[in-house]
Amino acid sequence: MKILRWRLLNLLIIATLTAVLSSVSFAKEKVYKWKLATTWGPTLSPFIDAPKNLSKMVEEMSNGRLIIRVDASNKHKSAFGILDMVKGGQYDMGHSASYYWKGKDINTMPLTTMPFGMTTPEQYAWFYHGGGLELMQKVYKKHKVLSFPGGNTGNQMGGWFKKEINSVDDLKGLKMRIPGFAGEVMAKLGLTVTNIAPGELYTSLERGTIDALEWVGPGMDIKMGFHKIAPYYYTGWHEPSTELQYLVNQKKFNKLPKDLQQILLTAIKVTAYDMYIQNYDMSAESWSKISTDYPDIKIKTFPKPVLDAMKKANAELLVEKTKDQPLLKEILDSQAAYQKKVREWTKMSDYLYLKDNL
């Protein structure tokens, strides 16, 4: 009897210790393997670098407990299906741009950038201190995903033109590749707006199938080679602060332990800011190369009457679009009010400083 009790007791102790040990090591070392789908091709710097850097950072900070595989568009073959794939759970995360979903949900449009809208620091201040992030979550709640700023291009150039634009009349009948809401504004001004696959843009512009096109800015335009065939490079009006987007499946996020949630959110925030700075450097570097190799390229600003016509068309389109769209109106009103206030500071700080130091 005594021996049996002793044996039983020992077995119990061993069983308990084994259970505790395995549960501890299980809890400490559970590895979460996530997949992230991006709209971008595998080498499209700096866009693709944001999620790639996020993946590396998260793995290091979590000591290998959160692994995020980044799939470029050539892998999942659905560059513009990111929201659906994250919503449906095929992917845990996505990296794209909110205004790509405006056909599905018009409220997603102003969360990237708006014509004549805020600059990058102004818009980050709106997101993080002016109610912008809360409005973004409100928009995406019904899609059951979380959405966060995902990296900024800074001010985008107005595009490459083969002819100089001196009046609104010069725009009429022009064939231009300019997608999205800015394309709608241009159409109102009498341009024929087309969309052409990126791979065919250079040839289309060279052969005169189109007279002008808008891409991003020198940092990303340089590889496309447009500077070799169009001598006028117009400054931007339509995308003053294009913010990309991280999407996270809400249910998957909720299943992460608190520390991994915080690691993920921090990596999201820092890689977004980092991309802005990376593209600032790339733009400076690329413009320096372009302007050295092609000294005849002219930086032009659209004349005031042209800009005024664009502003008028933009305002009219927004009135149409906000009809019966209370949330869209709420977002645009919030942006307009914040921009009015913050622009005063931008003017007296960076703008007036730059004016005397160009």
Place this chain on the structure above:
Amino acid sequence: MKILRWRLLNLLIIATLTAVLSSVSFAKEKVYKWKLATTWGPTLSPFIDAPKNLSKMVEEMSNGRLIIRVDASNKHKSAFGILDMVKGGQYDMGHSASYYWKGKDINTMPLTTMPFGMTTPEQYAWFYHGGGLELMQKVYKKHKVLSFPGGNTGNQMGGWFKKEINSVDDLKGLKMRIPGFAGEVMAKLGLTVTNIAPGELYTSLERGTIDALEWVGPGMDIKMGFHKIAPYYYTGWHEPSTELQYLVNQKKFNKLPKDLQQILLTAIKVTAYDMYIQNYDMSAESWSKISTDYPDIKIKTFPKPVLDAMKKANAELLVEKTKDQPLLKEILDSQAAYQKKVREWTKMSDYLYLKDNL
């Protein structure tokens, strides 16, 4: 014999399991308790918010394995001894500004901001892509500390003046509180430059002990109340992008496990960017209040001859200071070359955009 063997075997298994279990939980849960000393008082937003947010973020991301206590200046009573305390190991980390150490090591001066230097996104691009961070580590290596960008104020205002400045002569004999290198520039222009404790600034300006003073910008100036007694608010020239600084004791950093190192570095980077955006919002909000409550305050830019005289004095002082200072010269040359390149991009992007959208 059989019973004894059985007992011994059991004891051995229990002992082994207990050892493994306790070593696992020990390795996983070692807690690093750090202390961080700041130059700032306990409520000096947004400066103090950067290290406070860092502490919170690091604790959450590390699941309590890295705890950083933030001591404000009222605690350690050594606002300008941060570098020494981190170097000496009394504190593991610090939060301050690099140019405070220019008396000890002139090379630390240009790592905060320079008169007529880069704007905030330009300077971040220099730090992270133009070789700036590497030069910063080179400067601090001999102090055995690591140094990182710690939050940016954006463009600082040129100061509050009781009288309008229309010429270089108007500056001569003026008594002004403007510390640091900018003070040396002003002294060269004939001003009497003084330093006065922050708590006495308002009374000094009110009673005419000084005629003008420089502080930060509307976000931080509003609490000081200068707008109630000085009607001219001049735009900035001397600190276009003041970057604060995190200091980390090199030995202590080396002792952290890799994942905690990465968590710390990420929190450092993101809280720095965040402070820039926080102060952008605070400046916009505070200027809106000041200009509504005190509509007679005039935003003024120094006339071109005054700015030209400042630029000349600045350039002359830099020639003096770089004599026999090869590392200082290397940093200033690196900044000047980068600024020349990046300013072209700033001009064609944000500047020309703002010009048409003020």
